[in-house]
Amino acid sequence: xxxxxxxxxxxxxxxxxxxxxxxxxxxxxxxxxxxxxxxxxxxxxxxxxxxxxxxxxxxxxxxxxxxxxxxxxxxxxxxxxxxxxxxxxxxxxxxxxxxxxxxxxxxxxxxxxxxxxxxxxxxxxxxxxxxxxx
Numbered sequence: 599x600x601x602x603x604x605x606x607x608x609x610x611x612x613x614x615x616x617x618x619x620x621x622x623x624x625x626x627x628x629x630x631x632x633x634x635x636x637x638x639x640x641x642x643x644x645x646x647x648x649x650x651x652x653x654x655x656x657x658x659x660x661x662x663x664x665x666x667x668x669x670x671x672x673x674x675x676x677x678x679x680x681x682x683x684x685x686x687x688x689x690x691x692x693x694x695x696x697x698x699x700x701x702x703x704x705x706x707x708x709x710x711x712x713x714x715x716x717x718x719x720x721x722x723x724x725x726x727x728x729x730x731x732x
Contacts, residue, residue, distance in 0.1 A: 601683040603702050605656060606710065607631040609676045613660075615669045625665030627672065629656045629680060629702075657701040658682070668707055677710035 610628035682704040
């Protein structure tokens with residue numbers, strides 16, 4: 599039996615980092631995934647001919663080193679590919695009601711785009727320090 603999730607989407611807000619009392623660093627962010635809306639097996643289109651999309655939001659949680667990498671290099675709008683597992687939680691709120699939650703525990707996050715700040719920079723792509731003089 600396996601619990602495997604693979605999501606590709608856009609980060610919804612800058613990742614947030616917190617530390618537990620035990621010292622574990624936890625990074626959270628939201629991820630938007632979209633798919634075309636269907637009606638009777640056909641893709642719906644708006645008045646301009648564009649596909650109508652349905653967006654779902656996922657809560658992503660990263661721990662320790664992965665969380666640090668995500669917090670340092672990810673920002674709102676970036677495209678990422680998340681490999682992980684679904685985790686469900688249940689708790690009782692202050693009114694005594696059962697509450698439920700769902701999140702994706704990330705095991706791997708691949709960057710599919712650069713942060714907007716890196717796209718505006720003009721980095722030199724060639725490392726000239728390693729060139730051999732002839």
